[in-house]
Amino acid sequence: MSKDRRFFKQWRETWFAARSHELLVFCFFLAVSFGFWMLQALNETLEREINIRLELDNVPDDVVIIDSLPSSIGVTLHDRGLILARQSISNLFRPKRIKVDFRKYDEGKSDAEIYVSTAEVQRLIRRNLVVSTNIQAVRPDTLRFSFNRGLSRKLPVKLAGTFKASQQNYIQSIRIEPDSVRVFAPKAILDTVRAVLSDDFLFEGLHETGSYQIALRKQKLMKYEPARVNIRVGVGYYTEKTIKVPVIGLNFPAEKKLRTFPSQVSVTFRVESGRYNRVSAEDFVVATTYEELLQNTESSKLRLHLKTIPEGVSNVRISPQEIDYLIEQTSQEEAE
Numbered sequence: 565m566s567k568d569r570r571f572f573k574q575w576r577e578t579w580f581a582a583r584s585h586e587l588l589v590f591c592f593f594l595a596v597s598f599g600f601w602m603l604q605a606l607n608e609t610l611e612r613e614i615n616i617r618l619e620l621d622n623v624p625d626d627v628v629i630i631d632s633l634p635s636s637i638g639v640t641l642h643d644r645g646l647i648l649a650r651q652s653i654s655n656l657f658r659p660k661r662i663k664v665d666f667r668k669y670d671e672g673k674s675d676a677e678i679y680v681s682t683a684e685v686q687r688l689i690r691r692n693l694v695v696s697t698n699i700q701a702v703r704p705d706t707l708r709f710s711f712n713r714g715l716s717r718k719l720p721v722k723l724a725g726t727f728k729a730s731q732q733n734y735i736q737s738i739r740i741e742p743d744s745v746r747v748f749a750p751k752a753i754l755d756t757v758r759a760v761l762s763d764d765f766l767f768e769g770l771h772e773t774g775s776y777q778i779a780l781r782k783q784k785l786m787k788y789e790p791a792r793v794n795i796r797v798g799v800g801y802y803t804e805k806t807i808k809v810p811v812i813g814l815n816f817p818a819e820k821k822l823r824t825f826p827s828q829v830s831v832t833f834r835v836e837s838g839r840y841n842r843v844s845a846e847d848f849v850v851a852t853t854y855e856e857l858l859q860n861t862e863s864s865k866l867r868l869h870l871k872t873i874p875e876g877v878s879n880v881r882i883s884p885q886e887i888d889y890l891i892e893q894t895s896q897e898e899a900e
Contacts, residue, residue, distance in 0.1 A: 618662060626714055628748045664680060674712060674715060676711060677709075689702070712750055716754070721742070725764055726766050728769070730770060733799050739796040771799060773796075778795050805840060808830060809828060809829060814854070815853045822892075824887050864888070
Protein backbone atom coordinates (compact mmCIF):
# COMPACT_ATOMS: atom_id res chain seq x y z
CA MET A 565 0.00 0.00 0.00
CA SER A 566 1.35 3.42 -0.96
CA LYS A 567 2.15 6.12 1.58
CA ASP A 568 -0.69 8.37 0.30
CA ARG A 569 -3.32 5.66 0.72
CA ARG A 570 -2.06 4.82 4.21
CA PHE A 571 -2.23 8.49 5.20
CA PHE A 572 -5.79 8.82 3.83
CA LYS A 573 -6.89 5.69 5.69
CA GLN A 574 -5.43 6.96 8.97
CA TRP A 575 -7.06 10.36 8.48
CA ARG A 576 -10.47 8.79 7.78
CA GLU A 577 -10.27 6.49 10.78
CA THR A 578 -9.30 9.39 13.03
CA TRP A 579 -12.01 11.84 11.95
CA PHE A 580 -14.78 9.34 11.58
CA ALA A 581 -14.12 7.58 14.86
CA ALA A 582 -16.93 7.75 17.44
CA ARG A 583 -15.31 10.47 19.53
CA SER A 584 -14.48 12.62 16.52
CA HIS A 585 -18.01 12.19 15.26
CA GLU A 586 -19.36 13.59 18.53
CA LEU A 587 -17.02 16.59 18.24
CA LEU A 588 -18.23 17.33 14.72
CA VAL A 589 -21.86 17.15 15.84
CA PHE A 590 -21.11 19.55 18.72
CA CYS A 591 -19.38 22.03 16.38
CA PHE A 592 -22.33 21.89 13.98
CA PHE A 593 -24.90 22.72 16.64
CA LEU A 594 -22.61 25.42 18.07
CA ALA A 595 -22.44 27.08 14.65
CA VAL A 596 -26.24 26.86 14.27
CA SER A 597 -26.74 28.40 17.73
CA PHE A 598 -24.32 31.22 16.92
CA GLY A 599 -26.19 31.88 13.70
CA PHE A 600 -29.54 32.14 15.51
CA TRP A 601 -28.00 34.40 18.11
CA MET A 602 -26.59 36.66 15.39
CA LEU A 603 -29.97 36.88 13.67
CA GLN A 604 -31.66 37.79 16.93
CA ALA A 605 -29.01 40.36 17.80
CA LEU A 606 -29.15 41.98 14.36
CA ASN A 607 -32.92 42.33 14.67
CA GLU A 608 -32.67 44.12 18.00
CA THR A 609 -32.59 47.93 18.16
CA LEU A 610 -29.06 49.16 18.92
CA GLU A 611 -26.96 52.31 19.10
CA ARG A 612 -23.63 52.77 17.36
CA GLU A 613 -21.29 55.70 16.78
CA ILE A 614 -19.65 56.32 13.43
CA ASN A 615 -17.30 59.06 12.18
CA ILE A 616 -18.37 61.19 9.25
CA ARG A 617 -15.84 63.33 7.39
CA LEU A 618 -16.52 67.03 7.07
CA GLU A 619 -15.59 69.41 4.28
CA LEU A 620 -16.17 73.11 3.59
CA ASP A 621 -17.19 73.41 -0.05
CA ASN A 622 -17.37 76.21 -2.64
CA VAL A 623 -14.88 78.53 -0.91
CA PRO A 624 -14.00 81.50 -3.21
CA ASP A 625 -10.36 82.10 -4.13
CA ASP A 626 -10.27 85.47 -2.34
CA VAL A 627 -11.40 83.99 0.99
CA VAL A 628 -8.92 82.88 3.67
CA ILE A 629 -10.29 80.41 6.22
CA ILE A 630 -9.03 81.43 9.67
CA ASP A 631 -10.58 78.71 11.88
CA SER A 632 -11.69 75.73 9.84
CA LEU A 633 -14.36 73.14 10.51
CA PRO A 634 -13.29 69.93 12.28
CA SER A 635 -12.09 67.24 9.90
CA SER A 636 -14.76 64.81 11.16
CA ILE A 637 -17.69 64.53 13.57
CA GLY A 638 -18.95 61.62 15.68
CA VAL A 639 -22.57 60.59 15.10
CA THR A 640 -24.53 58.20 17.36
CA LEU A 641 -27.14 56.28 15.33
CA HIS A 642 -30.20 54.30 16.55
CA ASP A 643 -31.63 51.50 14.41
CA ARG A 644 -31.83 47.72 13.95
CA GLY A 645 -28.52 45.97 14.36
CA LEU A 646 -28.56 44.63 10.80
CA ILE A 647 -28.93 48.11 9.31
CA LEU A 648 -26.27 49.61 11.60
CA ALA A 649 -23.87 46.79 10.73
CA ARG A 650 -24.47 47.39 7.04
CA GLN A 651 -23.81 51.11 7.47
CA SER A 652 -20.64 50.47 9.47
CA ILE A 653 -19.29 48.12 6.80
CA SER A 654 -20.21 50.61 4.06
CA ASN A 655 -18.52 53.46 5.97
CA LEU A 656 -15.39 51.30 6.32
CA PHE A 657 -14.92 50.95 2.55
CA ARG A 658 -16.56 54.22 1.45
CA PRO A 659 -16.28 56.72 4.33
CA LYS A 660 -19.30 58.97 4.65
CA ARG A 661 -18.66 62.62 3.89
CA ILE A 662 -20.83 65.72 4.24
CA LYS A 663 -20.13 69.08 2.64
CA VAL A 664 -20.97 72.45 4.17
CA ASP A 665 -21.69 74.94 1.39
CA PHE A 666 -19.79 78.17 2.06
CA ARG A 667 -22.05 80.14 -0.32
CA LYS A 668 -25.03 79.56 1.97
CA TYR A 669 -23.36 81.59 4.73
CA ASP A 670 -21.51 84.18 2.66
CA GLU A 671 -23.08 87.64 2.98
CA GLY A 672 -20.24 89.45 1.25
CA LYS A 673 -18.61 90.70 4.47
CA SER A 674 -14.88 91.30 4.68
CA ASP A 675 -14.70 88.92 7.65
CA ALA A 676 -17.14 86.82 9.66
CA GLU A 677 -17.49 84.05 12.22
CA ILE A 678 -20.07 81.46 11.10
CA TYR A 679 -21.99 78.98 13.27
CA VAL A 680 -23.71 75.99 11.66
CA SER A 681 -26.76 75.00 13.72
CA THR A 682 -27.41 71.50 15.10
CA ALA A 683 -30.51 71.19 12.93
CA GLU A 684 -28.49 71.96 9.79
CA VAL A 685 -25.79 69.48 10.77
CA GLN A 686 -28.37 66.73 11.28
CA ARG A 687 -30.04 67.59 7.96
CA LEU A 688 -26.73 67.15 6.14
CA ILE A 689 -26.04 63.87 7.93
CA ARG A 690 -29.49 62.42 7.20
CA ARG A 691 -28.82 62.57 3.47
CA ASN A 692 -26.39 59.67 3.98
CA LEU A 693 -28.71 57.52 6.13
CA VAL A 694 -31.66 55.22 5.52
CA VAL A 695 -35.11 56.46 6.53
CA SER A 696 -35.43 54.21 9.59
CA THR A 697 -32.16 55.37 11.22
CA ASN A 698 -32.46 57.99 13.93
CA ILE A 699 -29.69 60.38 14.96
CA GLN A 700 -29.28 60.26 18.75
CA ALA A 701 -26.33 62.63 19.14
CA VAL A 702 -23.75 64.59 17.15
CA ARG A 703 -20.33 65.42 18.58
CA PRO A 704 -19.62 68.35 18.40
CA ASP A 705 -23.25 69.44 18.05
CA THR A 706 -22.40 72.93 16.75
CA LEU A 707 -19.91 73.66 13.99
CA ARG A 708 -18.02 76.94 13.63
CA PHE A 709 -15.64 78.46 11.13
CA SER A 710 -14.30 81.96 10.51
CA PHE A 711 -12.86 83.69 7.45
CA ASN A 712 -11.78 86.95 5.92
CA ARG A 713 -11.19 88.17 2.41
CA GLY A 714 -7.42 88.44 2.46
CA LEU A 715 -7.07 91.11 5.17
CA SER A 716 -3.55 90.69 6.54
CA ARG A 717 -0.47 92.37 7.99
CA LYS A 718 3.12 91.31 8.40
CA LEU A 719 4.03 91.36 12.10
CA PRO A 720 7.25 90.58 14.00
CA VAL A 721 7.58 87.37 16.02
CA LYS A 722 8.44 87.58 19.71
CA LEU A 723 9.52 84.59 21.79
CA ALA A 724 7.57 83.73 24.95
CA GLY A 725 10.06 81.20 26.28
CA THR A 726 13.57 80.72 27.61
CA PHE A 727 16.78 79.09 26.43
CA LYS A 728 19.27 78.18 29.19
CA ALA A 729 22.78 76.89 28.59
CA SER A 730 24.65 74.39 30.74
CA GLN A 731 27.14 75.60 33.37
CA GLN A 732 30.07 75.35 30.95
CA ASN A 733 28.25 77.13 28.11
CA TYR A 734 26.42 80.35 27.37
CA ILE A 735 23.80 81.53 24.87
CA GLN A 736 25.74 83.34 22.16
CA SER A 737 22.94 84.27 19.77
CA ILE A 738 19.23 83.68 19.05
CA ARG A 739 17.92 84.09 15.52
CA ILE A 740 14.25 83.70 14.49
CA GLU A 741 13.59 82.46 10.95
CA PRO A 742 11.44 84.09 9.68
CA ASP A 743 11.47 86.99 12.11
CA SER A 744 8.02 88.13 10.93
CA VAL A 745 4.92 86.32 9.65
CA ARG A 746 1.79 87.26 7.75
CA VAL A 747 -1.28 87.48 10.01
CA PHE A 748 -4.79 87.05 8.61
CA ALA A 749 -7.48 88.46 10.89
CA PRO A 750 -10.44 90.88 10.99
CA LYS A 751 -9.52 94.54 10.59
CA ALA A 752 -10.32 95.35 14.24
CA ILE A 753 -7.70 92.81 15.38
CA LEU A 754 -5.09 93.79 12.79
CA ASP A 755 -5.34 97.42 13.91
CA THR A 756 -4.47 96.55 17.53
CA VAL A 757 -1.98 93.66 17.36
CA ARG A 758 1.68 94.71 17.23
CA ALA A 759 3.48 91.36 17.39
CA VAL A 760 2.91 87.61 17.31
CA LEU A 761 3.92 85.56 20.34
CA SER A 762 5.27 82.03 20.25
CA ASP A 763 4.01 79.22 22.48
CA ASP A 764 5.57 79.07 25.94
CA PHE A 765 8.72 76.93 26.05
CA LEU A 766 11.78 76.16 28.19
CA PHE A 767 14.97 74.52 26.89
CA GLU A 768 17.61 73.91 29.56
CA GLY A 769 21.11 72.49 29.68
CA LEU A 770 22.02 73.49 26.11
CA HIS A 771 25.64 72.69 25.25
CA GLU A 772 25.78 73.02 21.48
CA THR A 773 24.34 75.15 18.70
CA GLY A 774 21.01 73.88 17.38
CA SER A 775 17.66 74.68 15.74
CA TYR A 776 14.21 74.39 17.31
CA GLN A 777 10.76 74.44 15.69
CA ILE A 778 8.38 76.59 17.77
CA ALA A 779 4.65 76.97 17.08
CA LEU A 780 3.05 80.39 17.23
CA ARG A 781 0.46 80.96 19.94
CA LYS A 782 -3.05 80.33 18.64
CA GLN A 783 -5.46 83.22 18.93
CA LYS A 784 -9.14 83.29 18.07
CA LEU A 785 -9.90 84.65 14.60
CA MET A 786 -6.20 84.79 13.69
CA LYS A 787 -4.22 82.70 11.21
CA TYR A 788 -0.47 82.79 10.61
CA GLU A 789 1.58 82.00 7.54
CA PRO A 790 3.75 80.19 8.43
CA ALA A 791 2.27 78.79 11.67
CA ARG A 792 5.70 77.79 13.03
CA VAL A 793 9.10 79.45 13.11
CA ASN A 794 12.61 78.07 13.34
CA ILE A 795 14.78 79.30 16.22
CA ARG A 796 18.53 79.09 15.62
CA VAL A 797 20.31 79.16 18.98
CA GLY A 798 24.07 79.71 18.97
CA VAL A 799 25.74 78.19 22.03
CA GLY A 800 29.30 79.12 22.98
CA TYR A 801 31.61 77.63 25.60
CA TYR A 802 33.64 79.15 28.40
CA THR A 803 37.43 78.84 28.42
CA GLU A 804 40.19 80.03 30.74
CA LYS A 805 42.78 82.63 29.89
CA THR A 806 45.75 84.06 31.82
CA ILE A 807 47.37 87.42 31.10
CA LYS A 808 49.93 89.68 32.78
CA VAL A 809 48.54 92.94 34.16
CA PRO A 810 50.69 95.77 35.64
CA VAL A 811 49.96 97.03 39.16
CA ILE A 812 49.46 100.80 39.25
CA GLY A 813 48.95 103.42 41.95
CA LEU A 814 46.14 105.97 41.83
CA ASN A 815 45.77 109.41 43.49
CA PHE A 816 49.44 109.53 44.54
CA PRO A 817 50.95 112.97 45.28
CA ALA A 818 53.30 114.25 42.61
CA GLU A 819 56.36 113.70 44.81
CA LYS A 820 55.52 110.10 45.66
CA LYS A 821 55.64 106.96 43.56
CA LEU A 822 54.48 103.35 44.09
CA ARG A 823 56.82 100.47 43.42
CA THR A 824 55.53 96.87 43.68
CA PHE A 825 57.34 93.55 43.74
CA PRO A 826 56.52 92.09 41.28
CA SER A 827 55.44 94.94 39.03
CA GLN A 828 52.99 92.67 37.15
CA VAL A 829 50.66 89.95 38.36
CA SER A 830 48.90 87.09 36.58
CA VAL A 831 45.13 87.46 36.10
CA THR A 832 43.30 84.21 35.28
CA PHE A 833 39.65 84.34 34.28
CA ARG A 834 36.85 82.50 32.53
CA VAL A 835 35.80 84.10 29.27
CA GLU A 836 33.25 83.46 26.56
CA SER A 837 34.81 81.72 23.55
CA GLY A 838 33.64 84.49 21.25
CA ARG A 839 35.52 87.12 23.30
CA TYR A 840 38.73 85.14 23.92
CA ASN A 841 40.91 87.05 21.44
CA ARG A 842 39.32 90.42 22.22
CA VAL A 843 40.18 90.48 25.95
CA SER A 844 43.65 91.89 26.74
CA ALA A 845 45.61 93.35 29.67
CA GLU A 846 44.32 96.84 28.81
CA ASP A 847 40.78 95.72 29.80
CA PHE A 848 41.81 95.12 33.44
CA VAL A 849 42.93 97.60 36.07
CA VAL A 850 44.83 96.21 39.08
CA ALA A 851 45.43 99.25 41.23
CA THR A 852 45.54 100.69 44.71
CA THR A 853 45.00 104.26 45.86
CA TYR A 854 47.28 106.35 48.03
CA GLU A 855 44.49 106.64 50.62
CA GLU A 856 44.19 102.84 50.84
CA LEU A 857 47.92 102.48 51.48
CA LEU A 858 47.84 105.08 54.25
CA GLN A 859 45.16 103.01 56.01
CA ASN A 860 47.17 99.78 55.58
CA THR A 861 49.00 99.90 58.92
CA GLU A 862 48.59 96.26 59.99
CA SER A 863 50.48 94.57 57.14
CA SER A 864 53.55 95.18 55.04
CA LYS A 865 51.85 93.43 52.13
CA LEU A 866 49.54 94.98 49.57
CA ARG A 867 46.39 92.94 48.93
CA LEU A 868 45.37 93.39 45.29
CA HIS A 869 41.90 93.97 43.91
CA LEU A 870 40.59 94.48 40.41
CA LYS A 871 39.17 97.94 39.78
CA THR A 872 37.62 97.07 36.40
CA ILE A 873 36.51 93.78 34.80
CA PRO A 874 35.48 93.61 31.11
CA GLU A 875 32.13 92.26 29.93
CA GLY A 876 31.88 88.49 29.39
CA VAL A 877 34.53 87.70 32.01
CA SER A 878 33.93 85.80 35.27
CA ASN A 879 35.73 83.75 37.96
CA VAL A 880 38.66 86.21 38.01
CA ARG A 881 41.69 85.24 40.11
CA ILE A 882 44.87 87.25 40.81
CA SER A 883 48.22 85.57 41.45
CA PRO A 884 49.87 86.47 43.70
CA GLN A 885 47.01 87.98 45.70
CA GLU A 886 49.40 89.88 48.02
CA ILE A 887 52.65 91.59 46.99
CA ASP A 888 55.38 93.69 48.55
CA TYR A 889 55.38 97.40 47.88
CA LEU A 890 57.32 100.52 48.50
CA ILE A 891 56.34 104.20 48.40
CA GLU A 892 59.24 106.20 47.02
CA GLN A 893 59.90 109.88 47.49
CA THR A 894 60.73 111.31 44.08
CA SER A 895 62.88 114.32 43.31
CA GLN A 896 61.33 117.55 42.14
CA GLU A 897 62.73 116.98 38.65
CA GLU A 898 61.10 113.50 38.42
CA ALA A 899 57.83 114.84 39.76
CA GLU A 900 57.80 117.51 37.07
